Structures are given as C-alpha cells and as structure tokens.
Amino acid sequence: MRARKLSGLTYRCFRERRMPFAICLSICVLFGITFFSENYAANSILQRKMTYGYHNGAVFDIGGAEEKRIRNHRAVTACGRMDIYGEILDPANGAAGSIGAVDESFQKMEQLAFLEGTYPARDNEIAVEEAVLDELRCPYDIGSTITLNIRYHLDGIEKKVKKQYRLCGILENYSAHWKNEGYPLCGAIVSEMDGLSRQRHIFFCSEYREEQQMEELKWLLTDRTRHENQIVYNSYSFPSEIDSLSDAAEHGFVIGIAILLCLLFILAVQLREWKRQRYGLKVFRLLGAGNRTLGCILMKNAVLQWLIWCAASISVCSGFALARFLFLSHQKRKIPYIISAKPYVYAVAFSLPVVVVGKWLFLLMMKRAEPVPSGKGVGKYEDGGRVGRKKRIKFSPDGFRRIEKQRMRKQFGLELAYCVAAVSILAVCVQEICGSCHDYAVNSIVNSYDYQWTAYGMSGMDMWQIQQIKNTEYMECVDYASCFYSDMYERFSIRYEGMEADPYAELFQPGDAPETEGMDISIVMLPEGSGLWEYYFPENCMEKDAFLRGEQVILYLPDMMKSKGRSTAVNILAVNSGYHGKNVLRSSVRQGTEIQICTTGHGTARTRCGYVMKKYPGEIQSGRDILLPGTVLISENLYRKLFKTDEIKYNQVMAWGGPQLSYDVSDKKMSFVANTPDITFVNTRLEREKYRKNFRMNAGLLGGTGVFLCILCLFLIYRNRLEFLEAEQPRIRIFQLLGMKKAMLSRLYERHFMGWLILYSVLCNAALCLIRLEHEYAGVITAGTLANRWKTILRLGMYRFPWVLCVAVQALALFGMYGVGISKFTRRRTVELVEQPRHLAG
Amino acid sequence: MNTPIIVCRNLKKTYGNRQRKNEVIHGISLELEKGTFYSMIGKSGSGKTTLLYLLSGLLKADGGEILLEGKNLEQMTEAELERIRRKKIGFVFQDYQLLPELTVRENILLPQILDGQDLDEEWSSQILEKLGLTSLADRFPDELSGGEQQRTAIGRAIVNRPDILFADEPTGNLDNKTSEEVLDFLLSVHREYRPAILLVTHDLDLARSAEVVLHIADGRLLEPGKAGGEQ
Numbered sequence A: 001m002r003a004r005k006l007s008g009l010t011y012r013c014f015r016e017r018r019m020p021f022a023i024c025l026s027i028c029v030l031f032g033i034t035f036f037s038e039n040y041a042a043n044s045i046l047q048r049k050m051t052y053g054y055h056n057g058a059v060f061d062i063g064g065a066e067e068k069r070i071r072n073h074r075a076v077t078a079c080g081r082m083d084i085y086g087e088i089l090d091p092a093n094g095a096a097g098s099i100g101a102v103d104e105s106f107q108k109m110e111q112l113a114f115l116e117g118t119y120p121a122r123d124n125e126i127a128v129e130e131a132v133l134d135e136l137r138c139p140y141d142i143g144s145t146i147t148l149n150i151r152y153h154l155d156g157i158e159k160k161v162k163k164q165y166r167l168c169g170i171l172e173n174y175s176a177h178w179k180n181e182g183y184p185l186c187g188a189i190v191s192e193m194d195g196l197s198r199q200r201h202i203f204f205c206s207e208y209r210e211e212q213q214m215e216e217l218k219w220l221l222t223d224r225t226r227h228e229n230q231i232v233y234n235s236y237s238f239p240s241e242i243d244s245l246s247d248a249a250e251h252g253f254v255i256g257i258a259i260l261l262c263l264l265f266i267l268a269v270q271l272r273e274w275k276r277q278r279y280g281l282k283v284f285r286l287l288g289a290g291n292r293t294l295g296c297i298l299m300k301n302a303v304l305q306w307l308i309w310c311a312a313s314i315s316v317c318s319g320f321a322l323a324r325f326l327f328l329s330h331q332k333r334k335i336p337y338i339i340s341a342k343p344y345v346y347a348v349a350f351s352l353p354v355v356v357v358g359k360w361l362f363l364l365m366m367k368r369a370e371p372v373p374s375g376k377g378v379g380k381y382e383d384g385g386r387v388g389r390k391k392r393i394k395f396s397p398d399g400f401r402r403i404e405k406q407r408m409r410k411q412f413g414l415e416l417a418y419c420v421a422a423v424s425i426l427a428v429c430v431q432e433i434c435g436s437c438h439d440y441a442v443n444s445i446v447n448s449y450d451y452q453w454t455a456y457g458m459s460g461m462d463m464w465q466i467q468q469i470k471n472t473e474y475m476e477c478v479d480y481a482s483c484f485y486s487d488m489y490e491r492f493s494i495r496y497e498g499m500e501a502d503p504y505a506e507l508f509q510p511g512d513a514p515e516t517e518g519m520d521i522s523i524v525m526l527p528e529g530s531g532l533w534e535y536y537f538p539e540n541c542m543e544k545d546a547f548l549r550g551e552q553v554i555l556y557l558p559d560m561m562k563s564k565g566r567s568t569a570v571n572i573l574a575v576n577s578g579y580h581g582k583n584v585l586r587s588s589v590r591q592g593t594e595i596q597i598c599t600t601g602h603g604t605a606r607t608r609c610g611y612v613m614k615k616y617p618g619e620i621q622s623g624r625d626i627l628l629p630g631t632v633l634i635s636e637n638l639y640r641k642l643f644k645t646d647e648i649k650y651n652q653v654m655a656w657g658g659p660q661l662s663y664d665v666s667d668k669k670m671s672f673v674a675n676t677p678d679i680t681f682v683n684t685r686l687e688r689e690k691y692r693k694n695f696r697m698n699a700g701l702l703g704g705t706g707v708f709l710c711i712l713c714l715f716l717i718y719r720n721r722l723e724f725l726e727a728e729q730p731r732i733r734i735f736q737l738l739g740m741k742k743a744m745l746s747r748l749y750e751r752h753f754m755g756w757l758i759l760y761s762v763l764c765n766a767a768l769c770l771i772r773l774e775h776e777y778a779g780v781i782t783a784g785t786l787a788n789r790w791k792t793i794l795r796l797g798m799y800r801f802p803w804v805l806c807v808a809v810q811a812l813a814l815f816g817m818y819g820v821g822i823s824k825f826t827r828r829r830t831v832e833l834v835e836q837p838r839h840l841a842g
Numbered sequence B: 001m002n003t004p005i006i007v008c009r010n011l012k013k014t015y016g017n018r019q020r021k022n023e024v025i026h027g028i029s030l031e032l033e034k035g036t037f038y039s040m041i042g043k044s045g046s047g048k049t050t051l052l053y054l055l056s057g058l059l060k061a062d063g064g065e066i067l068l069e070g071k072n073l074e075q076m077t078e079a080e081l082e083r084i085r086r087k088k089i090g091f092v093f094q095d096y097q098l099l100p101e102l103t104v105r106e107n108i109l110l111p112q113i114l115d116g117q118d119l120d121e122e123w124s125s126q127i128l129e130k131l132g133l134t135s136l137a138d139r140f141p142d143e144l145s146g147g148e149q150q151r152t153a154i155g156r157a158i159v160n161r162p163d164i165l166f167a168d169e170p171t172g173n174l175d176n177k178t179s180e181e182v183l184d185f186l187l188s189v190h191r192e193y194r195p196a197i198l199l200v201t202h203d204l205d206l207a208r209s210a211e212v213v214l215h216i217a218d219g220r221l222l223e224p225g226k227a228g229g230e231q
Helices: A002-013 A019-052 A064-072 A104-108 A130-136 A211-221 A244-271 A274-286 A291-329 A342-365 A397-446 A463-471 A531-536 A544-549 A572-576 A636-643 A663-670 A684-737 A742-750 A753-776 A786-800 A803-829 B048-055 B078-087 B104-114 B121-130 B146-158 B176-193 B204-208
Strands: A057-059 A076-089 A095-102 A114-117 A125-129 A145-154 A157-171 A186-190 A199-206 A451-461 A475-484 A492-496 A522-525 A552-556 A594-599 A604-613 A631-634 A650-657 A679-683 B004-016 B021-033 B037-041 B063-068 B089-093 B164-168 B196-201 B212-217
Touching: A019 A244, A019 A291, A019 A342, A064 A076, A064 A199, A076 A104, A076 A186, A095 A130, A095 A145, A125 A130, A125 A145, A130 A157, A130 A186, A157 A186, A244 A274, A244 A342, A244 A684, A291 A342, A397 A684, A397 A742, A397 B104, A451 A463, A463 A475, A463 A650, A475 A531, A522 A636, A544 A552, A544 A636, A552 A594, A594 A631, A594 A636, A604 A636, A631 A636, A684 A742, A742 B078, B004 B048, B021 B048, B021 B063, B021 B196, B037 B048, B037 B176, B037 B204, B048 B164, B048 B196, B078 B089, B089 B146, B104 B121, B104 B146, B121 B146, B121 B176, B146 B164, B146 B176, B164 B176, B176 B196, B196 B204
Parallel strands: A095 A186, A125 A157, A522 A631, A552 A604, B037 B196, B037 B212, B089 B164, B164 B196
Antiparallel strands: A057 A199, A076 A095, A076 A145, A076 A199, A114 A157, A125 A186, A145 A157, A451 A650, A451 A679, A475 A522, A475 A650, A492 A594, A552 A631, A594 A604, B004 B021, B004 B063
C-alpha cells in the first residue's frame, strides 16, 4: 500500500511532460527506419533483378539426379532449364554463339531481360542475344527474317543446316554476368530444338536467407564427379564476396543508428528537467525514501509511460503504413511495398530497452541524490566539506588565480577528458571514412572504365591485331608495350661506369652471379603510338628523337631502402611518397651516363641514359603499372637493334571500355583478334561497386557512431558544466558582492580552455596517426631517426588521408563543445545578487 | 551634524508580477550620516533586508532615488556599482560568505586583490589583531567557529576602508555570547575607523547598542529613536 502511494506520488513529482513525445518519436523513428529499410531492400532487389536478371545461381552441364536434388532443395525457390543443342556459325564458319531452348519454368522466372520482343512461341521464331546479332551483322528489327547457319549433332552425326527464323526477341547480353567457365549459354533461343540436348544448364533462384543454406547447396552439388566451381552465382544478384560480418554490419547499422538516435531523444528530454528531478529526489531521500526504491519506482513510471504511448505510436505508424500503401497503389510505376511484422516488432522490442536505458543513464548522471550532501564533487565548500589547498601559495593576484585554477582543475580536467574522447573518436571515425573514401577514389581513377581486358603472354600481338582491337566498338582505350623481365626468356642486365662500386647496383645482382655480370634489369619497349607513351615518356626532360633513334633510354631506378630484418627491401610506397632516410640507396646513374644493355641470348647495345625516373609519373598507381624497379625503357629502334629482329610483338596489351564491353561481348569480339589463352577480363565496375559499398558502409556506421558518441560527450560536458556552474553560484555571488570586475570573473572561468583543447587535439591526432601508420606500414618503415620517422609519417599521412576534412570536422566539434560550454557559462555567470523572495514573487 | 553619506527619498520597491504585486517598501525617505552606527529593527518580512539591499545598490528600486555621496545609484552603470562595492561599501552577512579555499588572512585581503591594489599586509595584521584573529590567520574558514568566521567577514568588509558597512543580521547564526562578541567587534571597528554602519537585526538588545535605531514595519520607517532604547 505504502509502495503504491509512494509510486503515485513519485509519478506526479517526477512526471516529465515531454517524455511521451520522446517515446512516440522513438517508436515512430524505429518503425519508420525499419519499414523504409525493408522496402528499400526490396526495391533494390527488384531493381537489381530488373537490371541483371533474376537468376542468382546456375549449374552447368547438369545431370538428371543433380537436377532433381536442386529442384528439391529448400533454399531454391524457382528453377528453370536451358538446353544447348548446337552452335550458330558466322560467315567465316566460326562459332558466333550457341543455340538452344529454355523450358516454361525458365520463362516464368521471366528474367532474361529483353531489349525488345519476347521468347519464341512458334517453331520458326527465335530470340537472339544482342552480341550475337551484332556478330552476325543481322538487323535488329523484330519480325524480320534472319538466316542462320546452325551446326548440331544428331545421332552422333554432325549436321550443318541453314535455317530461316523470324526474330521475335532481342536479349540483353545476359551471359556477360555469368562466369560460365567455358560452358556455352544460349546466344539464341528457339521454342523447339532440332537436335538433341548437348548440355543442360539449370538456373535457379535461391532465397539466400542464410549462408549455411547456400553452403549446403554448394556441397550438395559438389559430389565425386562434379567440381565445385560448376555451380556459379550471378555476381550481381548474389553478393557472395561480401562476408557475413560486413553484411550484418550494413544491415544492422541502420537500426543501430536509429536506436542511438532514440536514446538521444530520451536523454535530451530528461536533461531539460534534471534540476527539478534532482531536487525532488533529494527531498524524497530526506523524507526517508531509499535511492534504490526511488530508482525502481521511476523505472516503473517510465515503463508505464512507454506502455501507454507505445500503443498510441503504433496506431499512428499503422496509419502511416496504410497511407503509404494507398498512395503507392495509385502509382503507375511498380514499386514494391512490403509491410511485415518486422517494423512493429522492432519498434516495440527496441523502444522499451531504449527508454529503460535512457532512464537508467539519467539516474546515473544525477548521481546518488543524497539527502545530506556528501561533499564530493564540484562545489564542495557549498556542501560544507573541507576544501583545502595542496600547497601553500603566496597570496597575491597571481596566487589567487592559481588557487582558483587549482580548485577548478578537476572540473576542467573532466571537460578536457570528454573533449579528448570526442576528438579521438571523431579522428578515428573520420580517418577510417577518409581511408575508405580514398580507396574508393583511387579505385575509381584506376578503374575508370567499366571493363578491362588485358592480354599478356609470351607470344605477343602484332600491330594489325592491336589495330583491330582499337577499332572494336565500345573499346575506349588501348595501351600496349613489350615487356621482358629478366629470366623470362633470358637474362637482361646493364653496365655502366662505376657500377662495381655502386651499392645500389648490388641490390639488383642475383646472389649467384659475379659482380661483373651487371645489374639485372627488365626491358620495356615503349611504342610511340601507345597510350603508355604519354604516361611514361618525360616530354620536357629528354629529347624525343634521340629516344626514338635508340641513342637514349629511360631508366626507372627508384630510391631503395634497406630494412633491418632483411638484407634489402624495396618499398614502393615509401619511394613514391618521397621518403629520404639514412638507409636509402640511390642510383649513381645520371642523365648522360653511358650504359650497355646486355642480353644473354642476343647481344648488347650501347646507349645513354636520357632520363632517370625516380618514381611513377602519377601519384596514384594505376592499371598501367608495368614497371618494376630496375627497368629500362627503350624505343622500337633500339629493340630491333638489341634483339636483332624486324618483327615486333606487343605482349602487354590493355584495353578498357564502357558498360557495353561486357565479358561476353569482349570475348566474342576479341577471341578472333588474339589467339592467346592469356586473356584476363576484369569487371572493374563490380570492383568499384565493392569499394563504394565499403565506403558507404563506413560512412554510415562509423559516421553515425562517431557523431552519436560526440553528441554524448557534448551532453556530458553540458551536464558537467551546468552542474559546476550551479554549484559555483554562491561563489560567483560573493565575488560580485565584493565588486569583482566582470572581465576578471570571465578570465577566471574561461581560462585557456580553447588553447588546451587545441593542444590535446593536436597531440591526440598525432598519436593516432602514429599508431595507425605504425600498424599499417609495420615492417616497412624500420629505419631512420625520429625526425625522419615523423617526416615519413606526415608524408604518408598526407598521402593516405584527406587531412583537411579530418581537421575541419574536428575543429567543428571542438568549437561546438567550446560553444556549448561558453554559452551556458555566460548565462549562468550572470548571477542575481539578490534573489527575489519566493513568497513575494507572485 | 555629520554630512550624509546616503540619502534616499520616497523609496519604493515592489515584488511580484502584474497580477500580484507586493509592495514591500512604501516610500521610505532616509539619511545615513557618515560615521554613525545605525541599526534597523523590525519583524520578519517588514522589509529591512530589502531596504538594506536597496541602499547598497544590490537591488534596483521601483521608485524614489538613492544618493550615495550625492550620486544617484539608479543612474550608475554596472561597472560603477562594482567600483562602489569595492571601494565604498563593506558587507557582512548572516552566513559569512567566506571562501573556504582561502585562509583567514587571505579572505580578509581578498577585496584588495579584487580591487587591484597592492596587498597591505600591515593593515591586515592590524585588523587581525583588532578582531583577535592573529593566531588564526593561517587557518581555513572550516576550521573556525561561527563567531570567528563572522569576525573574519567583518575584517574582510573593512579592509578597503569603506565609508559604510552594511551588516545583514550578522548574529543570526550565532548564540548570545558570540553575538555580543561580534557586536563588540563592530562597535570597536566603528570607534576605531568611524565608518557608517547599518546593522539589520531583529534582536532589540543588539539594536539598542547603535547610535540610531531605525524601526521598520510593513515597509514603512517609523520615527527614529535614539540610542539607549528611546523609541
């Protein structure tokens, strides 16, 4: 009975008028964020499927038993069949694509995107992939008749037939998104196959609810006769390369941020009434109520409030969801609408802990409301506790200020600690975000094209092949050169005057070779027409004609560093950042030095050094990085002279293209150009996507957390300062009664605060920078004096992070914190010398 | 007759708001002469503390004027009022209002620090001796009794040689014996340094020690009485 009465009393005394608002807001925010993220995810999936097709898994060349197992697997939601029976031949009798049929369930999965038209429904109809049409030089008109040369096998006999079809659909280049490992996919789809199925592929959609199921699916298909890689995933729709932790973080951070935001609402609301509440608690304690009992009762009040307002908020949310549904149902564009129990469950399940934690934090912040002040904390004298001085200070104006400083030490120390914490958190977060932003930016520059196609091989290509690649549609940039690394065919070396005494040259000598053998190098032949020419040739530093004639060469001899652990080591990163330390070795080769290029299989050539390249031309290393330290760049003429040949082959060919240059297209169009197996196709767009995702995730997760923690620190500073100034009021009143000047009073309380903040901030950043770089480049930066180390760190730091952003954010936070303190102080400092009697106040 | 240090005419003070006004001082006119010891006596809520605060410039009056050595307090800026509090006025409060981090001597010297003066150690020693605090000079306030703390407060109030000393119930927290001691110190300070003193109290016996006793009731000043209990 007593407890109930007390509960009723406390409810009235500690009622926070704005709390219902905060609870409603929290629940609505949680609901809204979950609702929108769920719908956003559904929309993304739809968009992705519309763009790249619905299939997210396939098994090529599948057998009957396996097909059955896949169809029956619990993770598989839909399954379609594709049969290949023959090949379409181009005019030169080469294979332009495969021809086959798909079953009805495949069509129902409705996911091969058509540029125009649809699946074939009649015998003479055909749907053809865009790239195949392009290859066959067929018209793109739906309804037009096309004649195809088809090769297939029937009863073990190869048949070639010429058949006319009516073009009923043009497929987007879907096969570009599949790593089909050489298994052909349908370039043309007919309704009825003329021959027997040569290969059967199964395409399936899996829900991908959990990693385990997919693993299980993988294992199911990986039996003794089948290799694992025959099950493949559409890399766009199946994010197999994103690990589960990142995935969880990406999806979890939204709700995490929402929870933190709600916590802030609750705390902010309570803060407004903390003084009244604290006083109330003191009085209740004085009257005999236990701190614990009061805490429990307040918590109960909070839960009661939550119960009442939760119901109201959920009703509002439901109304909102219904309104959105009604709105979307009138939209022409198909926008997925999902309303599941998840937002409701999340809103209810997370808001209660948020309210309870918020209340609990608030109670902690109010400290223990003791009925008789304990004399702890700021403003002890007011509470009657003993406040002495640690050491004798001669009483003088300066001494007085020192005494005051000493007294406020704890207060300012605490504020500084919060500031340092906030600054550190921000620094770490911003640096991490900047790091991922930098990676993304670098990757965007390096992989500026959507697709990269490289051919590197021993045989190399002729100029006419290069020209054909250049003339290929969608090919935007083609770079080529010839690279010969020592020991690839034979050994290459250079000799120059004084080489025997040059410690730099020793780095490039194989252990078993005598010193007179020369310095091991790589040779790169740089053709004038290649894109690499502009990238590497130093137009302003050497004569172009001399280089082309072979009278001069370019040497890439970067500064090298010795490391403690090993005899020598090369640190490209440090070299590119211009590191100069004691243990750095520099080449003695200068412009004009006469050098002899030697090959073990062909001969030698005498030339001069036209230019010594110390580092890569661009700040960022790009896909054009073909140089190793110790490389000589020569012209075509010198190449002919050195290798005694007139035939020039380019074994390093890199081509870049736009979104149309998919693997499928490039494969089909390039295979006839380069008869080399060393073709590498890189989907750089996907790489970029990964970096972008990483950057966005970092920005959201770390940014949100960082900002929240900073706001929390601000909140603590605010509360701390508020409490301090409250306790300081009598003291300030005494000073004012004794006629202390306002300026003096201000100086006393605002002393050096900003200076200390900046100092702490700088030290904190420097320490973070040191820790991070030591961690990142451990084992690389091993030598040098402390000054050199700092120099390197600063240079690498500048290279690594956009510091301006980092400093700007911190400065903003610092001023924010300072501003909070000062504004609050200014208000509190103005103490009424005489308080108006309450009984007369009206 | 001494020259007046404070003159107030038709002084009015109202607390509250538009809906509910409480006029606590009803047109008081008064002259306080230099070197005179005044006491002000009245019941609780009669307006004596309010009048003291008005006269010392701590409160702004709603009507009338207060002249301190001929200058109107109402027209003074904040900085001028601060200067007057440093140089012309001394305060003694019921709750002493000492700084606990400073010793007795330092508390006494504090107004000089705030005024930017060189510390007059000799003068402070004289005050300490006069108030019987020499042996306690290096102690902190929380090591002192109530009477000793109040004596320290008196010392602090007179260190800048003010022209007028306002004492707001300085014996309110003290027992009879200590109250008498404090009063003796105030009287001796008055005898020695001749500042005008306005002592606010509700203790009739203490009030009678003053040269002039002012009676205040319901915000109005009654006829001033003479020392020795003439009312």
